[in-house]
Amino acid sequence: MKGIFLYRHNYSNKIRRSSMTQSSVLDKFIALDTKKLIIIPILMLVAGIIIVVVSYSSGTMPMSIDFKGGTLLTASITGEYPTGIQSEISSAINYNVKTRVVTSALGNKEIEIFIDSPLNDSEITLIENILGKRGINEKEIAYNTIQPSLGTQFFEQAMYALLFAFLLMALTVFFRFKTAIPSFAVVLSAFSDIVVTLAAMGLFGIELSKGSLVALLLLIGYSVDTDILLTTRLLVKKKEPLDKRIKKSMKTGLTMSITTFSAMFVLYIVSSSRILDDVAAVIMIGMIADMLNTWIQNVAILKWYLERAHK
Numbered sequence: 001m002k003g004i005f006l007y008r009h010n011y012s013n014k015i016r017r018s019s020m021t022q023s024s025v026l027d028k029f030i031a032l033d034t035k036k037l038i039i040i041p042i043l044m045l046v047a048g049i050i051i052v053v054v055s056y057s058s059g060t061m062p063m064s065i066d067f068k069g070g071t072l073l074t075a076s077i078t079g080e081y082p083t084g085i086q087s088e089i090s091s092a093i094n095y096n097v098k099t100r101v102v103t104s105a106l107g108n109k110e111i112e113i114f115i116d117s118p119l120n121d122s123e124i125t126l127i128e129n130i131l132g133k134r135g136i137n138e139k140e141i142a143y144n145t146i147q148p149s150l151g152t153q154f155f156e157q158a159m160y161a162l163l164f165a166f167l168l169m170a171l172t173v174f175f176r177f178k179t180a181i182p183s184f185a186v187v188l189s190a191f192s193d194i195v196v197t198l199a200a201m202g203l204f205g206i207e208l209s210k211g212s213l214v215a216l217l218l219l220i221g222y223s224v225d226t227d228i229l230l231t232t233r234l235l236v237k238k239k240e241p242l243d244k245r246i247k248k249s250m251k252t253g254l255t256m257s258i259t260t261f262s263a264m265f266v267l268y269i270v271s272s273s274r275i276l277d278d279v280a281a282v283i284m285i286g287m288i289a290d291m292l293n294t295w296i297q298n299v300a301i302l303k304w305y306l307e308r309a310h311k
Helices: 001-031 038-056 085-093 121-133 147-179 180-204 210-235 242-270 274-309
Strands: 068-078 097-103 109-114 143-148
Touching: 038 180, 038 274, 068 121, 085 109, 085 121, 109 143, 143 147, 147 180, 147 210, 180 210, 180 274, 210 242, 210 274, 242 274
Parallel strands: none
Antiparallel strands: 068 109, 068 143, 097 109
16 A cells, blocks of 8 residues: 555656646746747748749649549559569650559558549550559459549638638637637637648648648647637636736647647558558648747737737
């Protein structure tokens, strides 16, 4: 019994020390001049806008065949990756070809072959023959072809969905707070999260696909969650000192963000699905951007607003 008591006592002390360390870090951060630090998220937003505009106008923004058209072939394989298959297929059909092997958690392997252009039946048959010579069963080969015009239509619809989701979110925020500056801070943070994430996707070569589009829509919700948490505590619960309200908001908000980031990191590591990989990667990037935008940019704007309101 004595040993159990000592263990619980030591464990409680460890938790207490950890909590005190966390509080001291938050206290030091809150003591910083966020009005000077706000230059960081502003520069991130400006750089993100430039990268997105340049990459889209130049046609270098990574997109899946869902949005730009092309052909995707998939087939189950056993053993090692067939070396030279990418160059052999590219030489046979005279198109740019990309390949990758996905391994599931159960050890099953699948090769994915991406071609930038939609293929006709004879070209697909040619690829099937090449794969057949490499020991891949032609009956297990599946393919999906999307015409560029249809891909463009899908892309436009995806952008409309993202735009409408953002506008509805903005209207909800303005209806909730009924004040211009705090509402603008929440909307600006969500906008910056999306732009910075899109720019990072371009830099890291993450394709804009159905999966990453879903992640961007989810990111709007995640961003608004932490921003509304911060704004509500600062505007509504006015009995406590401002710094204490910020500290409590940060504890809850950072816990939410770190938990989400950790879950997406595990998903990215164990997943063998390209769609799930895209979702996890985009949300992780968005979480990092959101932490900077919420706890630097929004805190600075709300601090300025509240200090100005009390004068």
